[in-house]
Amino acid sequence: MKKISIKDIAKMAGVAPSTVSSVLNNKNKEARISDALADKIKLISKKVGYRPNSTAVSLRTGKTNIIGLIVEDISNPFFALLAKALEDEIKKHDYRILYCSTENDDINAADLVQMLFHRQVDGFLIAPTAGMKKSLIELTETNKPLVLIDRYYPELKIPSVLVDNKLGITMCMDLFWAKGYTKTGFITTNVEQVNMLEREEAYRDSLKKNKVAVSEKFILKIPINLPYAEKVKKINLFIKKNPVLDSLIFSTNYLGIAGLEAIKLCRLQIPQDIAIISFDDLDLFRLYTPGITTISQPIDEIAKQAIILLFNQINKNPQQVSQRKPYTFPPHLITRKSV
Amino acid sequence: MKKISIKDIAKMAGVAPSTVSSVLNNKNKEARISDALADKIKLISKKVGYRPNSTAVSLRTGKTNIIGLIVEDISNPFFALLAKALEDEIKKHDYRILYCSTENDDINAADLVQMLFHRQVDGFLIAPTAGMKKSLIELTETNKPLVLIDRYYPELKIPSVLVDNKLGITMCMDLFWAKGYTKTGFITTNVEQVNMLEREEAYRDSLKKNKVAVSEKFILKIPINLPYAEKVKKINLFIKKNPVLDSLIFSTNYLGIAGLEAIKLCRLQIPQDIAIISFDDLDLFRLYTPGITTISQPIDEIAKQAIILLFNQINKNPQQVSQRKPYTFPPHLITRKSV
DNA sequence: TTATTTTGCAAAATCGTTTTTGCAATTATT
DNA sequence: AATAATTGCAAAAACGATTTTGCAAAATAA
Structure with a gap:
């Protein structure tokens, strides 16, 4: 791993740097380098383990x-x-x-x-x-x-x-409807990213499609850069304030994690007291007791x-x-x- | 974000590229550029948003x-x-x-x-x-x-x-001894990395210090690149083969995760049937029921x-x-x- | 045989910087 | 007033590669 340049190779082979370059970039044909010389150069450069300086290559080639x-x-x-x-x-x-x-x-x-x-x-x-x-x-x-x-x-x-974000949340909602859950809360972040907006939109659409009025107080938007403990606190409060909810969707993995912690704090049983689904599949969700239903992204x-x-x-x-x-x-x- | 070079700046300012370079690298004093000119150059380069080409800088400066x-x-x-x-x-x-x-x-x-x-x-x-x-x-x-x-x-x-790997495992063992666990299994990888070897060594040392003969069959070494499911299987088998074990140490996080899954498969209760500690702290370990005792690294x-x-x-x-x-x-x- | 083309490679230009050197013009010194 | 030192900047070299151009020698064509 010495600092050996194309000039060194050229000197060893008794040729010009341009010749070495052509050979090592497999342009012997275009540059009309004889096969014998090409082989010689390749051999030498291999023997001394020459590797071009990437910054020089980058500067020249862009x-x-x-x-x-x-x-x-x-x-x-x-x-x-x-x-x-x-x-x-x-x-x-x-x-x-x-x-x-x-x-x-x-x-x-x-x-x-x-x-x-x-x-x-x-x-x-x-x-x-x-x-x-x-x-x-x-x-x-x-x-x-x-x-x-x-x-x-x-x-x-x-x-x-x-991932198809809308489809993901729609799948959640359909599952809830099918299992008879009618009061689903939606916990998401406050950022205006399209993926988050689409998840929320799908939640609202599903309610509308099922002729249920969207209740804004069932939607919790958590500032994204809030410390973890604060997120847990917010979710905890949200759950306590809305005892009518029978199910929750967490729109992203860290909210799901914080949600589990919050639910634990409330001493609620999953799914008896409250059913939950989280976006993103994690080891945690798989191994948690009970196992957490998730929307897994095809990463x-x-x-x-x-x-x-x-x-x-x-x-x-x-x-x-x-x-x-x-x-x-x-x-x-x-x-x-x-x- | 146009491709604008130092030459362009030089031209705009009516000076040589070297002058621009000196100014922008705050070497006006050494290069004896007058303050008036320096300010002019800085102004221009700021106005057009000049940023040097990093590959060129790298090539020149190394x-x-x-x-x-x-x-x-x-x-x-x-x-x-x-x-x-x-x-x-x-x-x-x-x-x-x-x-x-x-x-x-x-x-x-x-x-x-x-x-x-x-x-x-x-x-x-x-x-x-x-x-x-x-x-x-x-x-x-x-x-x-x-x-x-x-x-x-x-x-x-x-x-x-x-992290002090030996100390970590020693802390595990000390906790086990203190709580009356005397048959501790050690689940680790088969790699010869010093961190893993030290963890194993600490396990062995602790046994010796407590006058307990090291039993090789209580140590499970899992090939590191084995698929996850295979790891679970190995651990599962290990636990079944050694019903005498009252506690387990997992020497790294993914073994701990696989371990939890294996223990679930065995239908054993933690900690009643078997106590466990894992290296590395994860959300999973904190939120698992029961919470998993861990050795957390000060990352x-x-x-x-x-x-x-x-x-x-x-x-x-x-x-x-x-x-x-x-x-x-x-x-x-x-x-x-x-x- | 002479003119032309092809071969095989070297030399030079180039990428965009930084750094060293050079060189008038000004200022200071004697 | 003549010489020396300093100032202020331009010009050139360098980093290490790639690419274009150039130019003898050999091969081919006329």
């Missing part, structure tokens, strides 16, 4: 083989799993991931886009915050490959991949599709009618004992 | 402001939390993380080191696999800043930061110290007697109802 990944928080199990799935897929293209967490801060997010752009990443995978519109528009104007994941902007024509499929769309752009594949609607994948309803 | 992070698997909650903590710390230095997972594969790990090195990362944070010794030695010879996390190599003098402290050690090297701080022994932090025994 390519870094790095994808910028911007998520909300890598320590959230959903994003951690997604990041891993993306890493696995991207590895196949010999790309790497430079990752950053937005912490749900729009300013922070915009900065990260700037930073990654000037670091010449070859593409972006972004789970955008609610206020990233301007930043994303700027980014699209640069023609950098970009795919949104987990969330999208309906008004922007950016390839996006996510691997989302990752695969996102990478396909990204590399379609990177390789300038005939932009197959870049569809305006996001690519959605149906979630899985995993029924356990909590309903 | 610095990338990127740290390579190599962990086993970013989707493991422990590593996800650690990565987040590291990211938060590193951000303060205006550095970024290029991350990679080894999947516990030595070849893969060695490749990643190579790759990151040639990408000119300014330093490494590595949770090494068992077979990375050669790779690490090569890396130290390049004098690249390097800090090991979570694991270390006793025979290599590389700054390392991790934030580990991250903070690792970054301190890393930047001591990067900034060439007087290598304060680079101690041979790793920096260890005591874990916390979180007692719940499972014992």
Whole structure:
């Protein structure tokens, strides 16, 4: 792992650096390098373990083989799993991931886009915050490959991949209706992200479809950056204030976790006193007693599709009618004992 | 976010690129640029939103402001939390993380080191696999800043930061002894990583200290890359084969999770039929019924110290007697109802 | 045999910065 | 007043690769 440059190889082989470059980039034909010389150069470079300086290559070619990944928080199990799935897929293209967490801060997010752009990443995978519109528009104007994941902007024509959020919540509600639950509370975050809005919309739609008036007090919106203990407290209070509720939907995993804790504090029995379903499947939900019914996102499929769309752009594949609607994948309803 | 170079700025200001560079890098004094001109240049560059091309800067300066992070698997909650903590710390230095997972594969790990090195990362944070010794030695010879996390190599003098693994298991055993448990099984992985070996060693030491012969059949070593379901099966079998056991220690989080599932399958009651403690604290362990007693790692402290050690090297701080022994932090025994 | 094309590679330009060197014009010194 | 030192900036070199251009020598064509 010494610092050995193309000039060193050239000197060893008694040729010019350009010759070495052509050979190592398999351009012997175009550059008309004789096979004998090419073999000699390849041998030498292999023997001394030459690896080109990536920053130099990047400067010259404009390519870094790095994808910028911007998520909300890598320590959230959903994003951690997604990041891993993306890493696995991207590895196949010999790309790497430079990752950053937005912490749900729009300013922070915009900065990260700037930073990654000037670091010449070859593409972006972004789970955008609610206020990233301007930043994303700027980014699209640069023609950098970009795919949104987990969330999208309906008004922007950016390839996006996510779970079918409405379907997920509809499945929850249908299950509740089928089991005879009629008073379902909905616990979500206060952010204006489309995925969260769609989940809420599906909740409202289901009520309407079943001719039940939507009661705003059955919807709890929790500020996203509230400390965990505060979230638990809010949910606890919400449950106590609405003893009429027979069931709850938690619109995301950490709310589900906080919800379990809150329900424990209230000394309520699941599902006898209250039935629950949470978005996102976790070990916790599977192993909890009783097992928690969940809406599981097809993370691997989302990752695969996102990478396909990204590399379609990177390789300038005939932009197959870049569809305006996001690519959605149906979630899985995993029924356990909590309903 | 246009591609605007230092030459463009120079042209706009009617000066040479070198002048712009000096000003923007706050070297006006050394370069003897007049304040008036400096202000003019700063104004222009701010107005057009100039940001230097990072690859060019990196090529010229040899610095990338990127740290390579190599962990086993970013989707493991422990590593996800650690990565987040590291990211938060590193951000303060205006550095970024290029991350990679080894999947516990030595070849893969060695490749990643190579790759990151040639990408000119300014330093490494590595949770090494068992077979990375050669790779690490090569890396130290390049004098690249390097800090090991979570694991270390006793025979290599590389700054390392991790939890006090022996203390963790000793705390488990002491709790068991105090509560009258005398037949404790130990469930661990088959990898030769020092952290795992130390955990096992502490288990054995505790038995010896209490004049109890170590029974090899009370120790279960599970191949690390076995699918989850297989792990559950192995643990299940182990428990059935050893009905005499009154308690179990799981040496890492995913074994603890699999363990809970196995115990459920056996229809054993915790702690009546069997008491358990797991390494690493998770939401699952806290919220499980009964709550699972755990050894919680001080992840934030580990991250903070690792970054301190890393930047001591990067900034060439007087290598304060680079101690041979790793920096260890005591874990916390979180007692719940499972014992 | 001479003109033309092809071969095989070297030399030079380039990517966008930072850093070193150079060089007038001004100021200070004797 | 002549010389030396300082000021203020421009010009050039360098980082390590890729890509374009150039140019003899060999091969082919006329």
